[in-house]
Amino acid sequence: MDLLAHLEAYVAVAEEGSFSRAADRLYIAQPVLSRRIRNLEQHLGGELFDRSRRQVTSTDLGVLLLPHARDVLGRVDHLRQTARTALASATRVLGVPPDCDPAALARVIRAGADRGVTIGVQELSAEERASGMADGSLMFALLRVAPETASHRVPLGLASAVAVTVSSRQRLVHLESLRPRRGTDSGSPPSILVTAEDEIGFATERFRKAVARAGLPEGRVRAVTSNATAVAETLAGHAVLLCAEPFARRHGLAWSPLADVTLHRGYELATATRRVGQRETPALDWLEPLLAEAIGAATEKTTVDSGVFAPDARSGMAARG
């Protein structure tokens, strides 16, 4: 039996001196209340109320146990209160990509503090962010999705010590233009460094394919585990780095966006859907725009055209020259 509900009935009847008033107070039907009292009396092994008079009075046992019953209910109430307070002030853990702008992340934390919400920011790899959402250790995370369907699109480009494009104004980088020019002996062409944030599933696949289609050997692309190493190699002029513009700017690198927008990053802010107590995880409207800023998301919505020009398919399959 639900001892707490039964004790509640007992205390209510004792305090109201009436079964009907007690039932009203507890918002339950009187027969339910009477049954609870009978069950409790059975459980305790003696009557709690003398029902023989017009006015309901407590028996000696009923008087003796009343403070103990109130004590049990009071402690349970305290337990619930503590849980509520703890939940209200709990840190909300947010998983973000490891190359976010630290100043923008600080703004996220401060905006939370202003609203009485503690945001714990964790810089995690794309896989860790996804698994953190799955196992419940994260309440929010920026997850990688294809740029065509993403709420937030972050232009990816190539960072280099010296601008890869000749013009002073920012120009689009076409992968084909990274092929070494014939007739010039410029030594070995620079590697294209890819950090962990872009070495995930479909994004890797797309990029490698685009590199092959642009006529570059697979060996030109190199995965790096450390952002610091990547920046160092790029600054030294040995490589170009695939990254977002704010990251390049922070490290004093020249940057030009990739012309092929299907190679850009796409993000979706995921929010844990589990119920906390009686409440859903609150939607934090103010959070998303600040995060978009931290990852360097494009402000305007560009349409992504994934259509690729295909020459005659049948001819391509046949033996050629």
Add this chain to the structure above:
Amino acid sequence: MRPRRPEFLASTADLLSVAESIFEEWQEVGAVGHLLARNIDTGEELGFDVDTPVPLASVAKVPLALVVLDQIASGTLDPATPVTIDPATKSVGPTGLAAFRHPVTAAVGDLVHPTLTVSDNASADALFDLVGVDQVDERLREWGCAGIRIRHRMQRMYDCAAGVAGNDFGLALELAIRDDVAGQHSIETLNPAYANVGSATALVELLQRIWLDRISRPEATAELRRVMGFQVFYQRLSSDLRSDSVRVSGKTGSFLYLRHEIGVVTADSGDRVAIAVLTRSHRRASTAHDIDLAIGAAARSAFESLRA
């Protein structure tokens, strides 16, 4: 692709180091394969993995053309015989009569030209139908060309690729690369056991005999040498060789991950070097300019180190 160290072949220590550096340069652009270059007058040579049978793709059009020209030279086949190529039944391809959208009638003797110069699949298969695939193979064995096997028409390559991948070139290429890694072939024309195959040695041997008139009849070999000189594809073997004083008579072969070319480099100085380059790559692209250039660089290094 992590290739094992190949078996090098070289007449001298200097030529060995040329072969080794070619192998390394190919590795850098992601190509592996087979190379043999031989000075057809001195016999000096260099190369690696020269005896492996490799699916030939369009390189098979050279032995086909030789058999056709042999039959013409011997009088078995009239070069004026008209052949009609119908768009509804012709073989698939991007060039030559394969690209025509209306029926065309041409003489047998002329079909050899587009077959070799623009790698025309429709002309090649019309010739195959005329002389017979088995007869080409048999004739080669009579001539003692042991390392070359002809087992199918050109269209079979398209049919096998389309059979597993529909008309999706990217998918066919992915499957071919995956099969190459696994060592089993779902596209039969990439399987050396079923494809038209040849080794670098056998192909260089064939070129050498064609240039020295030691096979078929002199009228046939002379015509073959003449037409091979008109090939329009310069992006591969001849990409770094051609000048008014150096000519390349070649035949390319490209199919999914295969990039081949065989040919003879001749110079005004009189030097003649036969070269067979048979490569494959896991590059997921149909055009790989740098691999073609690496083949061209190999041909140039080989020619310059083998010429007198």
